Amino acid sequence: MTTTPCASTEKPVDVFTALVDWLRTAVSTEEHFTLWYSAEASDFIRFNQAKVRQAGHVQQAEATLKLIQGERHANFKVALSGDPVADRSSLQDALTSLRKIVATLPADPYLLMDTSPWRSENIQPGDLASAGEISEQVTTLAKGQDLVGFYAGGPVYRGFASSWGSFGWHEASSCTFDWSLFEPQGNAVKSMYASTYWDSSKVAMQMDSAQRQLAHFGKPTRQLSPGEYRAYLAPAALNEVVGLLNWGSFSARQLATKRSALQKLHSGQMSLSPLVSWREQASGSLSPAFTPAGFQRQDKQLVEAGKMVGQLVSPRSAREYGLTQNGASNGENSQSLVMEAGTLATEDILKTLGTGLYIGNLWYLNYSDMTVARLTGMTRFACFWVENGEIVAPVSTMRFDDSIFNFLGSSLEAVTQNRDLCVSDSTYGQRHTDSTLLPGVLTSRFTLTL
Amino acid sequence: MFDVTTSLQQRFTLLRSNADNWSLRYVSETTHALSVTRNVIDPPFFQKDEGAMIYVRLKGIETYVATSDLTVAGLQRALERAEQYAEALARYSLIDFTDMPVATAKADYVSPNLDKAFPDTREWLDILAAESAAVPRNERFVDWSAELNIVETEQIYLNNHGACLRQSQRFLFPDMRVTAYDGKDTQTRTLGFGRLGQQGGRETIDRIGLVGCAPRLADEALQLLLAPNTPNETLDLLLMPDQMILQIHESIGHPLELDRILGDERNYAGTSFVKPDMFGTYPYGSELLNVSFDPDIPEEIASYSHDDDGCPARKELLIERGILKRPLGGALSQRRSGMAGVANSRACSWNRPPIDRMANLNVENGNKSLAQLIAGIERGVLMASNRSWSIDDARNKFQFGCEWGQMIEQGQLTHVVKNPNYRGVSAQFWRSLSAVGDASTREVMGTAHCGKGEPNQAIRVGHASPACVFSHVDVFGGEA
Numbered sequence: 001m002t003t004t005p006c007a008s009t010e011k012p013v014d015v016f017t018a019l020v021d022w023l024r025t026a027v028s029t030e031e032h033f034t035l036w037y038s039a040e041a042s043d044f045i046r047f048n049q050a051k052v053r054q055a056g057h058v059q060q061a062e063a064t065l066k067l068i069q070g071e072r073h074a075n076f077k078v079a080l081s082g083d084p085v086a087d088r089s090s091l092q093d094a095l096t097s098l099r100k101i102v103a104t105l106p107a108d109p110y111l112l113m114d115t116s117p118w119r120s121e122n123i124q125p126g127d128l129a130s131a132g133e134i135s136e137q138v139t140t141l142a143k144g145q146d147l148v149g150f151y152a153g154g155p156v157y158r159g160f161a162s163s164w165g166s167f168g169w170h171e172a173s174s175c176t177f178d179w180s181l182f183e184p185q186g187n188a189v190k191s192m193y194a195s196t197y198w199d200s201s202k203v204a205m206q207m208d209s210a211q212r213q214l215a216h217f218g219k220p221t222r223q224l225s226p227g228e229y230r231a232y233l234a235p236a237a238l239n240e241v242v243g244l245l246n247w248g249s250f251s252a253r254q255l256a257t258k259r260s261a262l263q264k265l266h267s268g269q270m271s272l273s274p275l276v277s278w279r280e281q282a283s284g285s286l287s288p289a290f291t292p293a294g295f296q297r298q299d300k301q302l303v304e305a306g307k308m309v310g311q312l313v314s315p316r317s318a319r320e321y322g323l324t325q326n327g328a329s330n331g332e333n334s335q336s337l338v339m340e341a342g343t344l345a346t347e348d349i350l351k352t353l354g355t356g357l358y359i360g361n362l363w364y365l366n367y368s369d370m371t372v373a374r375l376t377g378m379t380r381f382a383c384f385w386v387e388n389g390e391i392v393a394p395v396s397t398m399r400f401d402d403s404i405f406n407f408l409g410s411s412l413e414a415v416t417q418n419r420d421l422c423v424s425d426s427t428y429g430q431r432h433t434d435s436t437l438l439p440g441v442l443t444s445r446f447t448l449t450l
Numbered sequence: 451m452f453d454v455t456t457s458l459q460q461r462f463t464l465l466r467s468n469a470d471n472w473s474l475r476y477v478s479e480t481t482h483a484l485s486v487t488r489n490v491i492d493p494p495f496f497q498k499d500e501g502a503m504i505y506v507r508l509k510g511i512e513t514y515v516a517t518s519d520l521t522v523a524g525l526q527r528a529l530e531r532a533e534q535y536a537e538a539l540a541r542y543s544l545i546d547f548t549d550m551p552v553a554t555a556k557a558d559y560v561s562p563n564l565d566k567a568f569p570d571t572r573e574w575l576d577i578l579a580a581e582s583a584a585v586p587r588n589e590r591f592v593d594w595s596a597e598l599n600i601v602e603t604e605q606i607y608l609n610n611h612g613a614c615l616r617q618s619q620r621f622l623f624p625d626m627r628v629t630a631y632d633g634k635d636t637q638t639r640t641l642g643f644g645r646l647g648q649q650g651g652r653e654t655i656d657r658i659g660l661v662g663c664a665p666r667l668a669d670e671a672l673q674l675l676l677a678p679n680t681p682n683e684t685l686d687l688l689l690m691p692d693q694m695i696l697q698i699h700e701s702i703g704h705p706l707e708l709d710r711i712l713g714d715e716r717n718y719a720g721t722s723f724v725k726p727d728m729f730g731t732y733p734y735g736s737e738l739l740n741v742s743f744d745p746d747i748p749e750e751i752a753s754y755s756h757d758d759d760g761c762p763a764r765k766e767l768l769i770e771r772g773i774l775k776r777p778l779g780g781a782l783s784q785r786r787s788g789m790a791g792v793a794n795s796r797a798c799s800w801n802r803p804p805i806d807r808m809a810n811l812n813v814e815n816g817n818k819s820l821a822q823l824i825a826g827i828e829r830g831v832l833m834a835s836n837r838s839w840s841i842d843d844a845r846n847k848f849q850f851g852c853e854w855g856q857m858i859e860q861g862q863l864t865h866v867v868k869n870p871n872y873r874g875v876s877a878q879f880w881r882s883l884s885a886v887g888d889a890s891t892r893e894v895m896g897t898a899h900c901g902k903g904e905p906n907q908a909i910r911v912g913h914a915s916p917a918c919v920f921s922h923v924d925v926f927g928g929e930a
Contacts, residue, residue, distance in 0.1 A: 042905075044904070045539075046714065046904050048544055048712075048713055048714050048716075049544055049713065051542055051543060051544035052511070052539050052542040052543050052544060053544045053545070053714055054512075054514075054714075054803060054805075055535060055539050056513050056514035056515055056516070056532070056535060056803060057514075057515045057531055057532075057535065058516040058802075059515075059516065059517045059518065059519070059528075060501065060516070060517075060518055060801050061518060062499070066493075074493050074494040074495070074496070075494070075495045075496070076495075076498075077495070077496070077497040077498070077499075078499075079498065079499045079500045079501060079518045081518050081519045081520060081521070082519050082524075083519065083521065090498070093498075094496075094498070097496065098496075101494060101496075101571050101572070104571075104572045105491060105494070106491060108490070109490060110490065130538070131535055132535075132538030132539060135538070135542045136542065139542045148713060148714075148716045148717040149717050150717060150718065150904035150905070152904075152905060178717060178718075178904075179717060180716060180717045182716060186721065188716065190717070256592075257592050257629060258592050258593070258629065258631040258636045259593060259629055259636060259638070263636070363720075363842070363843055364841060364842070364843070365840065366838040366849075366851070367837075367838050367851070368838065368849070368851060368869075368928065369869055369928030369929050370636070371635055371636055371928065371929075372928070372929045374929060376838075376840050376849045377840055378840065378841070378842040378843065378847065380842070380843050397842050397844070397846075397847065398847075399840075399842070399847050399873070403929075426906060427904070427905035427906045428901065428906040428907075428908055449849075449873065450847050450873055450875075
């Protein structure tokens with residue numbers, strides 16, 4: 001079933017454009033506005049025991065209006081129903097409320113707007129299956145197995161426009177199917193299918209691969225003691241490390257206020273391995289090419305050969321700290337982080353690891369000591385003990401506690417040639433579009449504590 | 451209050467369906483997000499969200515469609531789409547919803563003091579600005595902010611069996627943060643790391659202590675800069691309520707969620723070390739441990755009369771004298787498992803379906819004052835204000851970190867220590883509970899950010915707890 005988040009048959013871009021056109025007539029000559037639009041029409045299907053646990057459909061649309069009077073401003077987000085008259089009324093109410101509060105505010109010394117009339121448009125069509133087709137194919141493919149997972153699919157829309165004439169539109173139809181296969185003892189292998197079209201043959205191939213990995217769990221589980229281990233972190237595991245760092249570590253604001261975990265990397269007191277290079281790769285990414293604040297996203301090298309060479313600078317931080325904004329959102333988080341590939345071939349990973357820990361996934365990371373980028377977290381899903389280049393046993397769940405300046409610094413031995421695109425499956429509030437492109441990493445010292 | 455009721459009921463009455471049961475859950479939510487950072491008012495953010503979720507039970511399955519189009523035509527389209535999903539998916543359903551009881555109750559639930567005068571946006575900004583300005587001038591203070599999120603919700607549940615359940619609630623989440631830096635180390639003190647939310651009116655801000663907190667937090671941040679690291683040692687551990695909230699949440703709340711035990715969350719939030727056969731016999735904690743699901747504390751975040759499936763909520767002990775008694779499972783999970791549960795089937799908004807969630811999950815009071823708790827410790831450490839949390843997907847091996855630590859030696863509080871962390875295993879940790887504080891040590895807290903579910907949902911949960919002492923815990927500090 002193809003749907004749009006609009007009640008009418010109008011295209012979302014036309015609905016958005018009409019709202020923008022109306023806003024131009026609603027504001028005075030002394031006022032400016034920006035309007036951010038976010039909408040989706042999503043099928044959601046949860047699976048448990050290879051059957052449908054919970055399923056439905058969500059249509060939602062919202063717009064965030066910023067009203068600017070001189071350097072005074074405030075924001076109001078409203079839900080849109082899809083009915084043009086009702087939605088104009090909602091925006092009019094928001095505008096009235098904003099005028100009332102903005103008049104009482106002092107000038108914002110850190111307001112920075114892009115007043116150029118830029119245009120950006122990106123439409124990625126998709127070919128998705130119906131909820132019924134997906135349910136039939138997944139339950140058939142997983143018949144007799146313990147599959148748990150979640151399908152989310154449908155069109156996602158983002159738009160931006162301003163009274164200065166800028167206009168951005170991003171429209172992508174896509175799906176993610178994030179799932180796990182469990183064996184009777186509770187061990188599992190996790191997989192993700194993400195695409196602009198549904199291809200059950202590829203899901204079937206993934207399922208075959210997962211079943212082969214699951215066979216390793218037939219061996220007795222190895223209980224590891226706390227201590228230091230050689231370890232390989234697969235891209236999905238490294239994605240969790242990068243995800244924690246992305247809680248503001250690259251942020252110009254956090255760095256300026258000494259609250260970044262990469263403070264000592266930024267100051268040059270510590271360094272990562274020369275094998276580590278990270279950049280924000282806005283161009284060609286799955287996320288919109290523009291931000292809710294109305295700036296066009298930019299590529300930015302953040303870490304080059306182990307040294308911090310850049311930071312994510314929002315317009316607000318740019319003005320506050322005298323920096324040049326580089327298309328970062330107000331939260332100054334990476335949306336599409338890319339790590340440079342290395343030279344370790346996939347077929348050489350186990351052989352190079354020799355004896356140590358193969359970590360397929362990590363889970364629930366947080367800081368033990370943020371000042372030195374010391375993290376803790378758990379192993380999860382496919383984690384194995386390797387001896388002489390061969391997987392010999394699954395390992396019981398273990399806690400690590402270590403600094404990235406160790407396991408991605410002096411102890412980092414190799415980075416893989418192959419990189420995985422990790423597409424966000426987050427659906428908090430709405431379907432997210434972030435992604436990372438990451439290799440696996442092999443480290444000579446990774447500390448387990450519990 | 452509830453102004454939309456008549457109109458919504460009229461629209462609901464006009465809906466037509468072939469389903470056995472259908473229902474509607476309408477949610478309207480207004481948010482004010484206000485903050486002042488380093489004495490500059492951040493641009494205020496407001497939100498008005500409104501929509502409805504339609505549920506249909508047909509051919510033994512329940513499906514949902516959520517829409518922000520609240521016209522009769524929009525709701526009818528949603529209802530018909532939900533029927534189509536039910537027709538298409540029924541043969542693949544894990545659960546047979548046939549004969550599931552349906553709600554018929556009519557009830558209203560209202561937060562305390564909604565009818566009392568409430569400051570407007572400008573007045574709140576003035577309060578926040580004054581608190582920000584109260585941070586003393588000192589070059590070591592590199593960042594500080596005062597903030598307040600105000601959320602007002604109205605929810606109305608209707609079904610084709612005549613139920614009408616209405617909630618009108620206001621939630622306030624105040625916080626204050628001060629960060630100090632001495633050229634080498636950074637230390638931050640917060641009022642509550644965003645976890646001091648309560649229901650009610652202006653009085654909640656006074657109760658939580660936002661006004662006047664800045665000088666204390668600033669002083670404590672400076673003390674931490676000068677403090678030694680927490681020792682790496684096995685010690686007795688005194689946890690203050692603003693750390694107990696995380697300990698309860700992660701190592702009792704999540705493992706007792708019945709949908710996790712039934713495997714629904716294994717792909718995302720995780721499973722549980724708790725198995726169905728443990729209920730009734732398993733020694734979860736020492737005999738001092740009593741844990742309740744309590745929806746009846748007016749100011750606590752998740753107090754309500756009925757959950758989002760329309761089931762009446764009442765206080766239940768989940769752990770009594772240390773023995774595990776009852777899971778956190780709503781009507782559907784109770785039916786699937788054959789176990790008694792609680793009314794905790796909840797959704798974070800109109801666009802997400804209800805699942806088993808924590809609501810108000812509290813540790814019951816003991817009989818010792820804070821002075822008595824401290825006096826009973828030969829060598830230990832007090833930890834307050836959570837800043838780091840991590841636990842395995844079965845909710846067993848945990849590690850938590852706090853902002854504030856203070857050594858206890860020979861029954862006396864002594865010097866401050868920084869970077870206090872501790873780790874343990876849930877199934878063993880609660881059995882080391884050796885003393886529980888009385889009502890004078892108890893605080894009511896709440897967070898807006900409990901994450902779970904597919905699609906993901908961040909929901910408001912409440913926790914009330916006294917201070918508690920745990921024996922022989924593995925504690926450690928940082929490196930800086």
